[in-house]
Amino acid sequence: ALGREDAQRLLIFGTGHQAYWDARAISRVRQLSSIIVAGRSPDAAEGLAARLRADGLPARAGTIADHAPTSDIIVTVTSA
Numbered sequence: 001a002l003g004r005e006d007a008q009r010l011l012i013f014g015t016g017h018q019a020y021w022d023a024r025a026i027s028r029v030r031q032l033s034s035i036i037v038a039g040r041s042p043d044a045a046e047g048l049a050a051r052l053r054a055d056g057l058p059a060r061a062g063t064i065a066d067h068a069p070t071s072d073i074i075v076t077v078t079s080a
Helices: 017-029 042-054 064-070
Strands: 009-013 034-038 059-061 073-076
Touching: 009 017, 009 064, 017 034, 017 042, 017 073, 034 042, 034 064, 042 059
Parallel strands: 009 034, 009 073, 034 059
Antiparallel strands: none
């Protein structure tokens, strides 16, 4: 609701169950050109990105530092 209508680049902090569903929900209301998954564990980030790619979404693992400045939507889904 708070993102610009033309927002296309999603950065999601978190790699668990809720992060998956948040990414899926946002992809239903925005035409996403990229989804970057960042988390404490690079393996978990890649795992979630692979799961999203299997659903046909443009996801890959990345870092907060590299992608926060260029992201249109930033979601935090972590208990950390």
